[in-house]
Amino acid sequence: MKIKALETLLANAGQRNYLFVRLVTDTGLVGIGEATLEWQEKAVDLLLNEWVASRVIGKDPFDIEDVVGGMIRDQYQGGSTVMTAISGAEIAMWDIIGKATGQPVYRLIGGKAKQRLDAYANGWYGGCVTPQQFAARAREVVARGYRALKFDPFTTAWKILDDEEADAAHAVVAAVAEAVGPTIGLMIEFHGRLGEGDALRFIRRLDAYNVVWCEEPVAPENLEMLADLRRRVTKPISSGERLYAMADFARLISLRAADVVQMDVAHCGGISAAKKIAAMAATQDMAISPHCSIGPVALAAALHVAWSTPNMLKLECFAEFDVDWRNDLVCGWNPLRNGSFMLPERPGLGLELDEAAIAAHPYKALAFPSLWDNSWRDEFTGTAKVSRV
Helix, strand or coil, X not given: CXXXXXXXXXXXXXXXXXXXXXXXXXXXXXXXXXXXXXXXXXXXXXXXXXXXXXXXXXXXXXXHHHHHHHHHHHXXXXXXXXXHHHHHHHHHHHHHHHHHHCCEXXXXXXXXCCCCCEXXXXXXXXXXXXXXXXXXXXXXHHHCCCCEEEECCCCCCEEECCHHHHHHHHHHHHHHHHHHCCCCEEEEECCCCECHHHHHHHHHCCCCCCEEEEECCCCCCCHHHHHXXXXXXXXXXXXXXXXXXXXXXXXXXXXXXXXXXXXXXCCCCCHHHHHHHHHHHHHCCCEECCCCCCCHHHHHHHHHHHHCCCCECCEEECHHHCCCCCHHHHCXXXXXXXXXXXXXXXXXXXXXXXXXXXXXXXXXXXXXCCCCCCHXXXXXXXXXXXXXX
């Protein structure tokens, strides 16, 4: 069996454009992947159709280590754009392997390693401004069955968090905690906003709350700063979504700069790379929780990694807080039940693309807003969805 063609499809989903990858084999099997990268979908699309296609066409999709390892070696410059292109093709190769063997991917990369896989909600707080609005929305999310929620309470803060901003962010956290009760976990999303001193002061204000982790409290590329901060706080730290090379994850883990490693399967090199990162983390008794804020195919890939990995915690979920047509793009696929993920049972990733639905939602330029002005909060997807509870 050989790969004979690479195809890409772009679909708008509100604040993101989902970039899907399709690998066609000479046996008729088709594998799908996802290579969504905010602001850079067109650049990734070009890389896929020019460079990645030249590296995968004519190759056996079972030869992942050789094909993908060669691309990672030869891409030379590194970074999010090329690694996302490689990751999208790698995910599609695994989908082909699963279909060819008649097995869901998780069974080929370790089998079922957990009895239950809970989701944590993200994207649910679109349009929320006041603590009361955050609290009301949080209650609705918990009513869906979620036992943990992630949110960014910092509006437009960058590096410095003055007293007024800190008090406002703390009021949001306090309101959500009171609304959902002490048994619901809170993930505080910093988006790498703060300098170490201000991050330290704010995290120390969270001791009274059930905080599962503080995510990217400082610049994600400064692993030494992150490690220093982690040693000075009592709440767990998570990071890794904006790392792309295996060597960077090795540094994160060897420095013990976080308690939870958040590789993104669609950016770090794909499913095989994510499993290797998880194994490295396990040697240091560190957990993983793959970052997954993009589309349904990327979620499916993360889902198979999650089910097959013993040191896996909860998995991020935007699926119920995205645009209304999200599931239509993949033939109505929805793996969620009452705040938990179902075990995939169909061969491969377990879903297929719907070309008509994708064509009905064409690419929209510059869809993703800045995280440092009010547009990201005011336009955040999810407001309509969660209000239907």
